[in-house]
Amino acid sequence: MSTGPESVRSYQRVFRPDRRIYSIDGRPLPVPGGVPLRWLAYAAATLAASILVSAAMSTVAVLAAIAAAVVGLALGGRATALGGAIAAFVGVELAGLAVGLLDWSLRLVVLPAAVATLATQKTPDGRSAESFAASWTALHLAPRRRSLGRALPAAGRAIKLDGEAWIALDEHSPTLRRARIKGPAEVSFATPVEEIRRSRGRRRTVRRLGWHRRRGSVAQTVSLSHGEVLEVRP
Structure with missing residues (x-):
């Protein structure tokens, strides 16, 4: 041994x-x-x-x-x-x-x-x-x-993925989207918008600022009391 x-x-x-x-x-x-x-x-x-x-x-x-x-x-x-x-x-x-x-x-x-x-x-x-x-x-x-x-393919090799990707809209979207909000609520916008108050009823309308004739006031935050309805129109 x-x-x-x-x-x-x-x-x-x-x-x-x-x-x-x-x-x-x-x-x-x-x-x-x-x-x-x-x-x-x-x-x-x-x-x-x-x-x-x-x-x-x-x-x-x-x-x-x-x-x-x-x-x-x-x-x-x-x-x-x-x-x-x-x-x-x-x-x-x-x-x-x-x-x-x-x-x-x-x-x-x-x-x-x-x-x-x-x-x-x-x-x-x-x-x-x-x-x-x-x-x-x-x-x-x-x-x-x-x-x-x-x-997986080798590092640095480009691949093609088939399919569609859906992106959900949020508050950071650059465009104004149609919506209807019922109060009480406080709605804030990323950019100033035109707020139009209806003479009858408890409805308000918001639309983007443009070259059209302005019929309401400029606001960036809209406060709604109980029962009020806000319509957002692009």
């Missing part, structure tokens, strides 16, 4: 140690440290994948494209789904052509053993190969900028 310090890249190595096979029926395996169960799983998966790709390359490519499209749609939207599907289809087709060029011994023995050894020995960030591959794929498929779960 080494007495020097040794760095632990991940606590998974402490709490989830590798399970290994050291012997079969009491006979020790001629492998120092035993054979990890993950190595057997990787080798079996690679062997099955090579057989499937060689036998039904087009079907496997279509299934891989569908799976990549579903994952891309969940991560980034339609564009990501389309790109992932195309990349998966082309990747499986190229992998099938490469595997088909290998001899049966290389395809069924050497290739699974090499992939299993590489996946077992290489543990980026202390994680398993499949966990790192899933995280790496999700990182590169997901958009760089997101808002409310939706993909």
Whole structure:
């Protein structure tokens, strides 16, 4: 046992140690440290994948494209789904052509053993190969900028938003709008207006100042008592 310090890249190595096979029926395996169960799983998966790709390359490519499209749609939207599907289809087709060029011994023995050894020995960030591959794929498929779960375009890129925006009118509007106010109230205007008092009844009329003949007084605030009605006319 080494007495020097040794760095632990991940606590998974402490709490989830590798399970290994050291012997079969009491006979020790001629492998120092035993054979990890993950190595057997990787080798079996690679062997099955090579057989499937060689036998039904087009079907496997279509299934891989569908799976990549579903994952891309969940991560980034339609564009990501389309790109992932195309990349998966082309990747499986190229992998099938490469595997088909290998001899049966290389395809069924050497290739699974090499992939299993590489996946077992290489543990980026202390994680398993499949966990790192899933995280790496999700990182590169997901958009760089997101808002409310939706993909956003790159910074500085102009986009066109389809739709109409309705702006509600308020007291800061530069134009006078029709209205009818019943007192008691105190009505203030942003600019002076013309206030016309009716000779009969308890009605007042307000209109904007202009070139027309003035019939009332100029006011900016109109006070209404109970029952009085003010009509605003542009």
